[in-house]
Amino acid sequence: MKNKLLSLSFVLFLALMTACSSSDTNNAEEPETTNEPETTEVETTDLILATTTSTQDSGLLDVLIPMFEEENPYNVKTIAVGTGQALEMGVNGEADTLLTHAPVAEKELVDNGDVLNYQQVMYNDFVVVGPSSDPAGIKGLSTNEAFTKIFEAESVFVSRGDDSGTHKKELSLWTAADLDPAGNSAYLETGQGMGNSLQVAAEKQGYILTDRATYLAQKDNLGEFEVLVEGDENLLNIYHVMEVNPDKNDKINAEGAKAFVEFMVSEEAFKTISEFGMEDYGQPLFFLFE
Template sequence: MQRRIFTIVLSSLFLSAPLAQAQDVIKLSTTTSTENSGLLKVLLPAFEAKTGSKVHVISVGTGKALELGKNGDVDVTLVHARALEDKFVEEGWGVDRRDVMYNDFIVVGPANDPAAIKGGKDVIAAFRKIAASGTRFISRGDNSGTDVMEKGYWQAAASKPAGASYVSAGLGMGEVLNMAAEMRAYTLTDRATYGAYRAKTGLAVLVEGDKRMFNPYGIIAVNPAKHKGVNYKGAKALIDWITSADGQARIAAFRPEGEQLFFPSASR
């Protein structure tokens, strides 16, 4: 009888272990910029050490990152397209949105600058010059935050490179930067990913400083009322930590090659 009880207890422990382990996993969808820059490799180990949780990262464009949240495939999302974020929350898919950090977009391209945009502070004027020059422009083409911003610039410019001069890659930021280098083309990038790829691409920063190139990031928990299976407790723990004094200080301290790439913006 004792042996039978021991077997039942042991079996129940083995059966419950995967369930307990699953509760400690937090699924995060985020942008390729946070992944490519190396920031998450600094932030997440600190959070995991503090909480004992494991964060599983899915790195895609902002549009896809939010879509994963809508489908309940992730617990929390960290993205940078405020209009899409607000819509995500207004439609009831996300809760507890918080500002996390910001940086900026820049226009980069070949050092010889065939479109003569170097030093400009007006991104719309620069886009018009690129379109008129016939020089290639590589677009993310993936409904990411960068892609949404770029499309808005072309719309404001009322012009766009024609035919083969406009390449819609459907790729992440790092891959697009590599393409721009190989094809001697222009592209729009966030400063953080450019910093990680600057040495290998040799692309030059040509336009920066326009207030329309401001690039804020937000973190949002997937609404547990929409998807009962999401790990809301884990999502909330990550949100609370990344917006805490500790998380924000680590964001500010992330300075590969001595340059600060993200600036904390959580209100406390």
Template structure:
């Protein structure tokens, strides 16, 4: 009985309203990488048409996206920093974390590759070589999921990045790619944003395929106890939408027509330790 009631309530949140009816907007706190990839430009209008909710998107680094949600200033979060996300769930700030999709991170840099990282198998070894060479590296420097992974790679490499070669952008992925391109520098980027902007970014991929570079995106509902403005029904509806079969099919083919490959791999229903085994 309880399961049936929960299912009915969840279904009610995603069914369309009668004509003329309005719902409170859904505030989505998400990463600049999902915004820059163009995926939300497809999914958000579809969600709005299907449910009658209007969506307001806040695109920031994952760390800031979670802070905004913890203050009760968002209803749902789409992010890509698993360990940080789990801390917010454990603290009760976020609820019902579900994996949505993944892509991977790559290291790009100047074609002449002054640090000689092309052919390197381990990302940490590549980062160590970049630091040793003194070649420029542009960091997002914004506590995003990308930045958190970068810091982890420096730690694995035994490097404390500092000096004139290390440039902290303090900006999102798209802007960071632009700076790296202008400076002919190395940077760490998610593949989806890189593909979406590759006509403007002339730096080639020099390292890819190392397992630590997997980039998992999850959706989380914001605990309504975080603040009186939290739209729990709307946030729950968007979370259910992201893991629905129809949306997972869209994710599976998104980007193929434009870039020759999908920008993301759908993951709903899978466990994190299975990531990377599904292509």
């Protein structure tokens, strides 16, 4: 009796597994058949998008990607990593298209012919946030003065330390202020994404450079934390989209990459981007170039 019961439960379990694997394939096939009934079987191909964590963590891609997939026969595989890694994936031909925010580093790829069809998409801004008590007294200062004060006061400063776009920006700000924070014992490198680094900064009561979108998305988890420095010209955070040069590897989905770049600079995407965040945060998280 016990034996039977056990084998029965095992059979049920196997059935469940087969059921879930078959339902998976159903899901994958559905869009092909329902979306393009007239056209003769457009095959859906994979498109690897390497992008920064901020576009995923803010939730923007969760809105844009389904729109793109609905109109195009591509299955977008979003790999959200730091901008440094995303660009490296482009250089090695491991991704088809890139959406990143480090114009200086990107320029190098454009010049080397690693990427094509380099297009400006949107911007938002970086802000320096920190505890409301503001131990170094940087509120309302320029970035140069603020960074100098943080350095001199030996206040805790949390750095991404992961070669991401934000990290590159932060390093350029230290350089601009003619400072080298590496030797400062209160300078912490997390090596993690923006969200996690913000949480570390909040716990350590430290200052941190962040993109505004991620900060707004995380604000409720951070406690007594606020924007202290903003609006400086060099705090602009510009996102570009580009195709990886198909010569890099014969597996690159060049057509898909082209379609994605075109989609990202289309009226439709622009409209979505400019409205994104209004509902949840009462302000847009990303802005368009006029």
